[in-house]
Amino acid sequence: MKDTAMAELFEVDGAKCVKCGACVRDCAFRALKMEDAGPRMAFPDRCMKCQHCLAVCQTGAVTFDGKRPEDSLPVGNLQLPSLESVENWLRTRRSVRRFAAADVDRATLSRILAALGNAPTGCNARSLTFTCFPTHESMDRFRHGFISAIERHRDGTKLLPRWLAVPAIRLRKGGEDMFFRGAGGMLVVSSDEKAPGVTTPREDVTIACAHFEMLANAAGIATCWCGFLGLVQREVPELLEQTIGLSRTAPFYAMLFGLPAVRYARGVQRDSYAQIDFRE
Numbered sequence: 001m002k003d004t005a006m007a008e009l010f011e012v013d014g015a016k017c018v019k020c021g022a023c024v025r026d027c028a029f030r031a032l033k034m035e036d037a038g039p040r041m042a043f044p045d046r047c048m049k050c051q052h053c054l055a056v057c058q059t060g061a062v063t064f065d066g067k068r069p070e071d072s073l074p075v076g077n078l079q080l081p082s083l084e085s086v087e088n089w090l091r092t093r094r095s096v097r098r099f100a101a102a103d104v105d106r107a108t109l110s111r112i113l114a115a116l117g118n119a120p121t122g123c124n125a126r127s128l129t130f131t132c133f134p135t136h137e138s139m140d141r142f143r144h145g146f147i148s149a150i151e152r153h154r155d156g157t158k159l160l161p162r163w164l165a166v167p168a169i170r171l172r173k174g175g176e177d178m179f180f181r182g183a184g185g186m187l188v189v190s191s192d193e194k195a196p197g198v199t200t201p202r203e204d205v206t207i208a209c210a211h212f213e214m215l216a217n218a219a220g221i222a223t224c225w226c227g228f229l230g231l232v233q234r235e236v237p238e239l240l241e242q243t244i245g246l247s248r249t250a251p252f253y254a255m256l257f258g259l260p261a262v263r264y265a266r267g268v269q270r271d272s273y274a275q276i277d278f279r280e
């Protein structure tokens, strides 16, 4: 983006600005500068569009990229999860592998995916795509396409790894779905690693998945990480190209989701498993 266009992203309402300098101080890459007339975007090429200037302004004087302060969530009286509620969630959240026949409510799913756009990305690169199979029907189509792609591959000259071929045959025969656990939905988070400013594509997708799990669980939607598709990309990447449209090298991770058909009565006990190493 040209410097002039970037400079115009940062607008200050002179009637509200008290020139306190909070926006300038909070700008991580020092793109802003305080002048007699007030703060201005002095080094647009440094701006990573994180919107901290909009968020930190106590008087609501900053509009960034057309985002007006009055349209932001005010932090003041917001109810945020307590330490206890997040701890409780972490100790009782489960990878669910049994799903009910009903679909997840679409409006809830859309709401979760919109909120997910707020998950942090390295240098605020925001290069993520959320590809969502939202219903059992869409998952069944995907499963069918996946198995067909495996079969086409098997008909060719290449050998398939056993861990892929054997469960595929079982699934084709209507047996257990070892790959996708009978889930009623799947979210594939991918990063355009070639997009400008992308520094941490793999971390970005994993972080988004972790936040998806948290948001989904809060809405009563069960999730399971789908590491299996990562193995597929490593060994037979053309299967993902054909079924999801993911390039051979696209950093991605997938989360299975749906309404749970299992209810856990208690949490697990893993507090003591991590090595905690305070260095005073």
Ligand SMILES: Cc1cc2nc3c(=O)[nH]c(=O)nc-3n(C[C@H](O)[C@H](O)[C@H](O)COP(=O)(O)O)c2cc1C
Residues within 6 Å of the ligand: 093, 094, 095, 096, 097, 181, 224, 225, 226, 227, 228, 229
């Ligand atoms: C990165 C990652 C990949 C995973 N891949 C799979 C998978 O492909 N299939 C599956 O059933 N579970 C998968 N899991 C779930 C783990 O097996 C599970 O998190 C672990 O056994 C602990 O259980 P819990 O999540 O219920 O606490 C994965 C988990 C993570 C974090």
